[in-house]
Amino acid sequence: MRKIKAKKITLESFKEFGEFYSYLRPTGNNFGIFYPDTIKYPVSGNIPVAFSAMVNEKPEKYIVSAVEYHNYTCEIILPLDDDIIVHVAPCAKNIVPEKTEAFIVPKGTAVKINTGVWHKAPMPVHNDRVHMLIVLPERTYMNDINVVEYKEEDKIEITI
Template sequence: MKTKNVNVLNPGNFHKFGTYHSMVIMDTERLGPPPVEFYRDILKVDFNGKNPAFSVTQISPRPLIAEKFEYHSYTGEAFMPLDGDILIHVAPAGKKETVPYDKIEIFLVPKGTMTVINPGVWHAAPFVKGEKPIHVLTVLPERTYANDCQTLQFPEQEKIQIILT
C-alpha cells in the first residue's frame, strides 16, 4: 500500500480537477444591503443540460485508505461538507483501463466549502477528518448514480493510506 499526504486546497493545485469556494465566507459580489444580501453565481457546475438534484451523504469515520474511485462522463458533481471537514481523493479524468494512480491527490475540504468536480475526474466518497459523522450536501443531475457512474476498486498495490500532517 502507498501513502500520500493531504494537500491544502488552493487554486494552484486544484484547478485541474475543478473549482471550489467557501460558501460561508462571503468575499464575492453581492446584491442588496443588509439585512438581506444575495451572493450570486459563486460557482457553476456543468450538468450537461440536466436538472440538479440535491442530496445529503452522511459519512462516518472509517480508516483513511483510498481504495475506490468513480467518475461521471457527462456531468460534473458538487459537494459541500455541512458540519465538519472532509478529505477527498481525486485523479485527472481518464478511462477505466488507464486510471492515473500515480497522479492521485488528497485534499482537505473545510466545512462550508463547495467543491465542484469536473466531468470525468476520478473521485469517491470523502473521508471524515475527525471522530464524528459528517453530512455532505451533494449536487448531481437527477439519477446520475444510476445512469452515468463508472466505479472501480483499486488493486491492492494501488491502495493509498492517507497521511494527515
C-alpha cells in the same frame, strides 16, 4: 500501498480537478447580503439538478480502495458539519492511482469536481461522521457512474 498527504485546498492546487467556494465565508461579487453565481453547474437537456444528502463515517485509516468518475457531469460536494478529505486523480481512460492527490476541504466549502475526474466519497477529518450535500443531475448514480475497485498494490493511504 502508497501513502499520500492531504494538503490544504488552494485555487492553484485544485484547478486541474475543479473549483471550490466557501459558503461560510463568502467573498467576491455581491449585492449586499447576496453573493450570486459563485459556482456554475452546467447541465444539458431537460434533466433536473438534484440535491442529495450523504453521511460518511470516519474510517480507522484513510484508505482509497476504489474510485469513480462521471462521463457527462461534474459533481458538487458541500460538507456541512466537518472538514473533509477529498481525493482526486486526473481524467484518464484508465485508473491513475499514482496521480492521486488529497485535499482537506473546510466545512461550508463547496467543491466542484470536473467531469471525468477520478474520485470517491469524501471522509470526515475531525468528527465520527460528516453530513454532506451532493449536487448531481437526477439519477446520475444510476446512469453515469463508473466505479473501479483498486487491486491491493494500487490502494492508497492518506495521511493528514
